Amino acid sequence: MPDADERRETVAVGLSGGVDSAVAARLLQEQGFAVVGLTMQTWDGSLPIPDRGRSGCYGPGETRDLQAAREVARRLGIAHHTIPLAAEFKTEVLDYFREEYRCGRTPNPCMRCNQAVKFGLLLKKARESGIRFDRFATGHYARVESRSEGGRVLLKRATDHRKDQSYFLARLNQEQLARLILPLGGLTKAQVKELARGLGWNDVADKSESQDFIESPDYGVLFDESDSRPGPIQDLSGRVIARHKGIVHYTVGQRKGVGLSGEGRPLYVARIDAASNTVVVGPKETLYSAHFIVRDLNWIGISGPPETPLSVEVQVRQQHRPAAAQIRQGDELGTVQVDCTEPQLSVTPGQTAVFYQGEVVISAGTIS
Numbered sequence: 019m020p021d022a023d024e025r026r027e028t029v030a031v032g033l034s035g036g037v038d039s040a041v042a043a044r045l046l047q048e049q050g051f052a053v054v055g056l057t058m059q060t061w062d063g064s065l066p067i068p069d070r071g072r073s074g075c076y077g078p079g080e081t082r083d084l085q086a087a088r089e090v091a092r093r094l095g096i097a098h099h100t101i102p103l104a105a106e107f108k109t110e111v112l113d114y115f116r117e118e119y120r121c122g123r124t125p126n127p128c129m130r131c132n133q134a135v136k137f138g139l140l141l142k143k144a145r146e147s148g149i150r151f152d153r154f155a156t157g158h159y160a161r162v163e164s165r166s167e168g169g170r171v172l173l174k175r176a177t178d179h180r181k182d183q184s185y186f187l188a189r190l191n192q193e194q195l196a197r198l199i200l201p202l203g204g205l206t207k208a209q210v211k212e213l214a215r216g217l218g219w220n221d222v223a224d225k226s227e228s229q230d231f232i233e234s235p236d237y238g239v240l241f242d243e244s245d246s247r248p249g250p251i252q253d254l255s256g257r258v259i260a261r262h263k264g265i266v267h268y269t270v271g272q273r274k275g276v277g278l279s280g281e282g283r284p285l286y287v288a289r290i291d292a293a294s295n296t297v298v299v300g301p302k303e304t305l306y307s308a309h310f311i312v313r314d315l316n317w318i319g320i321s322g323p324p325e326t327p328l329s330v331e332v333q334v335r336q337q338h339r340p341a342a343a344q345i346r347q348g349d350e351l352g353t354v355q356v357d358c359t360e361p362q363l364s365v366t367p368g369q370t371a372v373f374y375q376g377e378v379v380i381s382a383g384t385i386s
Contacts, residue, residue: 026050026051026052027051027052027152027153028051028052028053028054028150028151028152028153029046029051029052029053029054029151029152029153029154029155029199030053030054030055030056030141030144030149030151030153030154030155031043031046031053031054031055031056031154031155031156032056032057032058032136032140032154032155032156032157033055033056033057033087033090033091033098034057034083034086034087034157035057035082035083035084035085035086035087035089035090035225036086036157036222036225036227037157037210037211037214037219037222037223037225037227038157038158038159038202038210039087039090039156039157040090040093040094040157040214040219040222041157041201041202041210041213041214042155042156042157042200042201042202043055043090043094043096043155044094044213044217045201045202045213046155046199046201047094047096049201053094053096054096054097054098054099054149054151055087055090055091055094055096055097055098055099056098056099056101056140056141056144056149057083057084057087057098057099057100057101058100058101058103058107058135058136058140059080059084059100059101059102059103059104060075060076060080060103060104060107060135061076061077061078061080061081061104062104062105062108063078064108065239065240066239067232067233067234067239069233070233072228072230072233073226073227073228073230073233074228074230074231074232074233074234075127075128075131075230075231075232076107076111076112076231076232076233077232077233077234078233079233084100086225087100090222093217093219099144099147099149101140101143101144101147102143103135103139103140103143106135106139106143107131107135110130110131110134110135110139111127111130111131111134111135112240114127114130115127115130115237115240116240116241116245116266118368119237119241119245119265119266120245120265120266120292121292121368122265122290122291122292122367123290123366123367123368124269124270124366124367124368124369125368125369126335126368126369126370127231128186128231129186129188129189129370129382130189132186132187132189132190133189133190136156137154137190137194137198138194141154152197153197153198153199154197154198154199155198155199155200155201156198156200157201157202158183158186158187158200158202158203159176159178159181159182159183159200159202159203159205159207160173160174160175160176160182160183160184160187160200160203161173161174161175161176161177161184161200161203161204161377162174162195162198162199162200162203164196170192170318170319170320170321171192171195171196171318172195172318172319172378172379173187173188173190173195173318173319173378173379174203174377174378174379175374175377175379176202176203176204177203177204177205177206178205178206178207180207181206181207184372184379185333185336185370185372186336187379188316188318188370188372188379188381188382189316189370189382190316190318191316192318195318211223237266238266238267241264241266245264245266246263246264246266246267247264247265247295248261248262248263248264249261249262249264249265249294249295249296249297250262250295250296250297251276251277251278251296251297251298251299252296252297252298252299253285253298253299253300254288254298254299254300254304259278259299260276260277260278262276262277262297265290265292265295265296265297268287268290268297269287269290269366270287270288270289270290270305270364270365270366270367271286271287271305271363271364271366272286272287273285273286273287276297276299278299283301284301284302285299285300285301286299286300286301286302286304286305287299288300288304288305305363305364306361306362306363307358307361307362307365308357308358308359308360308361308362309355309356309357309358310355310356310365310371310385310386311348311350311353311354311355311356311385311386312345312348312353312354312356312371312383312384312385312386313348313350313352313353313383313384313386314352314383314384315352315353315354315381315382315383316381316382316383317380317381318379318380318381318382319375319378319379319380319381320380320381323347323354324345324346324347325347326346327344327345327346327357328344328345328346328380329342329343329344329375330342330343330344330345330373330374330375330380331343331373331374331375332345332356332358332362332371332372332373332374333371333372333373333374334362334364334365334366334369334370334371334385335364335366335369335370338362340374341358341359341360341362342358342359342360343356343357343358343359343373344356344357345357345373345381353383353386354381354383356371365385366385367385367386368384368385369384369385370382370383370384370385371383371384371385
């Protein structure tokens with residue numbers, strides 16, 4: 019007969035070395051799961067990013083994070099595996115990020131990484147290396163819930179709305195969500211840190227956190243000289259008022275670093291035209307949009323685009339306060355038209371729009 023460990027369901031936990039994933043793994047152990055730790059290795063030293071002692075998703079500080087993850091696994095008494103994904107991260111995230119900026123759009127690398135790498139290639143490569151597990155868990159603050167009618171798996175906001183990370187998980191598909199466990203979805207950050215301290219893990223609870231994409235003050239290190247092709251900065255009338263240093267250095271809504279002065283009032287990046295290598299600026303009121311198009315949609319709460327206008331709340335970036343809106347099928351196949359009750363600031367092409375009904379994520383797509 020199989021022993022108790024063989025009968026238990028095994029959960030692979032994405033360990034970062036931080037308090038959230040560490041506590042998530044411990045909670046799963048307490049719930050009776052067999053637990054194994056997985057950590058992505060994405061840094062390959064190919065870019066000139068100096069080690070400033072900070073942490074980020076990509077950079078030389080990964081060495082410390084890997085050591086921290088191994089130490090967490092040791093304290094938990096679980097196996098830990100480092101999964102090399104530098105080449106995959108470069109293709110799926112860095113190359114995507116660069117190409118979007120070159121096209122005048124502002125991408126969200128975390129959404130791309132979660133969808134393609136962390137919840138995709140990491141698990142695929144781990145299984146291919148012989149690591150056996152049934153489900154996957156992370157320390158994200160969000161909730162998953164199976165719905166009996168229709169058989170869909172729902173993604174919901176965390177109980178702690180201040181820490182909610184459902185926005186970043188809204189590109190996950192039904193298969194990914196069905197195998198996902200999010201142990202922290204019903205907890206606050208303060209409760210998680212208190213649990214860590216209760217285990218004697220004060221060093222983990224007090225560890226500083228970073229949500230940075232790369233360990234660099236700006237994204238310029240990701241681009242080469244050919245990406246910094248100067249061009250005109252125009253006002254809304256088409257008058258050239260300055261020169262820019264390359265469109266990859268700008269995003270819609272930006273004011274700081276644009277290099278404008280003497281125009282009488284603050285000017286912001288209102289539009290980026292990659293075809294003509296032009297940055298268009300205007301006053302803040304030009305940044306508000308009540309209507310926009312979203313493409314490349316991932317449907318979670320419902321099976322597809324609504325046949326009639328659907329009332330939702332839309333979030334156009336992680337720190338954006340959700341806004342009342344209606345969505346309906348767009349004129350172009352595979353798109354939706356978003357009509358907000360009130361105009362929203364800096365609706366930026368390339369960023370992700372996530373649609374909610376109450377706590378439930380309905381869909382997510384890319385602002386076009």
